[in-house]
Amino acid sequence: MPLPRIGLAVIGAGRMGRSHAQLIAAGAPELRIVAIGDVxxxxxxHLADEIGAAAFADPLAAVSAPGVDAVLVAVSSVHHREVVEAAASAGRDILCEKPLALDLADTDAILAAVDRAGVRLQVGFMRRHDxxxxxxxxxxxxxxxxxLLLFTSRQYDVDPPPPAVLDPRTGGGIMLDMGTHEFDSARFLMGSEITEVQATGSVQLFPEVAASDDVDTAVVNxxxxxxxxxxxELSRRVAFGEDVRTEVHGTAASAFIGGLPIASGSAIGWEGGIRWDASPPSTPRFAAAYTDQARAFARSIQCDEPVSPSGADGRAAFLVAAAADRAIRGGGTVRVAELESDRPAERLRPSPAVRRPATSGSART
Structure with missing residues (x-):
C-alpha cells in the first residue's frame, strides 16, 4: 500500500526557496507542495503558479494552510526562529535551511519549541544526503x-554573494554562512566531535565586510x-567556478569527494591506486543532495522515524562556527566548549531589529 504524500509549505520564494521547490516538484514524489509563502x-x-500551489503573502498563514503537514524554511537565517516556532506551534514537521539561527539563544529557543511541540526538525546540511x-x-x-587521521575540505564560491548574505548581521558571516557546511561534514565523516579550532582570515574580495569585522577568505584548523x-579553506569567490572538495585520510586508505574540473564523485585510495566512484556528469553539483534530503525528510515522517541531520547537529555546527569566528578575531586556539560555558546571548555580530519574515531572495546555502 503506497504511503500518503506529505503536504509541504515552502516558506521563502527567493533563490533557495525556488530551487528547493523546483527540485522537490521534479524529483521527490513523497512530497506535494501545497503552499508557497513569502512577504x-x-x-x-509566481512560484506557486509554476509549482501548482497556493500563494500566501503572509508566510505564517502558509504554515497553517489546509493540507500542510510539513514546512520547508528557506527565508534568510535571521528570520528562521519566527517561522520555525510558528510551524512547531501548528504541529508541522520542519526542514530548515542552515544555520538554524545567528546566535545560540535563538538556536536553543528553536530546539525548545520543537521539543515542546513534539515535531521533527531536520537541518539543511544536504551533504549528508549527497x-x-x-x-x-x-x-x-x-x-x-x-x-581516521586527517580531514581536509575546501569551499570556494563563484557567484558574488547577495548583500544580505555578505552582511554578517543578516547572513551570519563567513563561518555561519559557509563554514557550517564544512563543520557538519567534518563531524559526519570523521564520526567525532570538533573540540578545538584555530583560524585566520583576510579581506581580499569584498572590502565592505571589513566594516562588519568579518572576512571573505579564511582557513580553519x-x-x-x-x-x-x-x-x-573558505573563499567567497574564485574565478574558475564553484569548488567543493573533501578528503578523509586514515591509516589504511583515503577517501576523496569531489575533484577537478568541478566534478562530482567520490573515490577510495589505498596501496596500489585510487578507485573513482563518479556521479553522472549530467547531474548538477548537489542537485541530487537537495532532492534526496527532502525525500529523506518525507520518509522520516511517513515511517515515523528520526531525521538526520537533527537540530542537535545544527547546534553543534553553530558552536564550531562561533568558536572559529572568535579565533579569527582574537587569535590563538579556541575550545568549542568555551562557547557552551559562555552562553553568549548576542549574535556573532549585531543584528538589526526585524518584525516579519523577509523574502528569501538573498537566502543561500
Whole structure:
C-alpha cells in the first residue's frame, strides 16, 4: 500500500526557496507542495503558479494552510526562529535551511519549541544526503580507511554573494554562512566531535565586510575528540567556478569527494591506486543532495522515524562556527566548549531589529 504524500509549505520564494521547490516538484514524489509563502507576494504567486500551489503573502498563514503537514524554511537565517516556532506551534514537521539561527539563544529557543511541540526538525546540511558523501561515509563506517587521521575540505564560491548574505548581521558571516557546511561534514565523516579550532582570515574580495569585522577568505584548523586533526579553506569567490572538495585520510586508505574540473564523485585510495566512484556528469553539483534530503525528510515522517541531520547537529555546527569566528578575531586556539560555558546571548555580530519574515531572495546555502 503506497504511503500518503506529505503536504509541504515552502516558506521563502527567493533563490533557495525556488530551487528547493523546483527540485522537490521534479524529483521527490513523497512530497506535494501545497503552499508557497513569502512577504513578496508577487514572488510567492509566481512560484506557486509554476509549482501548482497556493500563494500566501503572509508566510505564517502558509504554515497553517489546509493540507500542510510539513514546512520547508528557506527565508534568510535571521528570520528562521519566527517561522520555525510558528510551524512547531501548528504541529508541522520542519526542514530548515542552515544555520538554524545567528546566535545560540535563538538556536536553543528553536530546539525548545520543537521539543515542546513534539515535531521533527531536520537541518539543511544536504551533504549528508549527497550520493558522493553517502558513498564515502559508507566506506568510512565499514572501516575501509582504518583509523581516521586527517580531514581536509575546501569551499570556494563563484557567484558574488547577495548583500544580505555578505552582511554578517543578516547572513551570519563567513563561518555561519559557509563554514557550517564544512563543520557538519567534518563531524559526519570523521564520526567525532570538533573540540578545538584555530583560524585566520583576510579581506581580499569584498572590502565592505571589513566594516562588519568579518572576512571573505579564511582557513580553519580543527582538532577532533578522537585525536584526529583537520583543516578547512573558505573563499567567497574564485574565478574558475564553484569548488567543493573533501578528503578523509586514515591509516589504511583515503577517501576523496569531489575533484577537478568541478566534478562530482567520490573515490577510495589505498596501496596500489585510487578507485573513482563518479556521479553522472549530467547531474548538477548537489542537485541530487537537495532532492534526496527532502525525500529523506518525507520518509522520516511517513515511517515515523528520526531525521538526520537533527537540530542537535545544527547546534553543534553553530558552536564550531562561533568558536572559529572568535579565533579569527582574537587569535590563538579556541575550545568549542568555551562557547557552551559562555552562553553568549548576542549574535556573532549585531543584528538589526526585524518584525516579519523577509523574502528569501538573498537566502543561500
Amino acid at each position: 513578496d507576494g508577487r514572488a510567492a504567486r 550520493p558522493d558523501h553517502v558513498r564515502a561515509h559508507a566506506r568510512i563506517v565499514a572501516g575501509e580507511l582504518g583509523r 580543527l582538532k577532533f575528540a578522537s585525536g584526529a586533526i583537520g583543516s578547512i
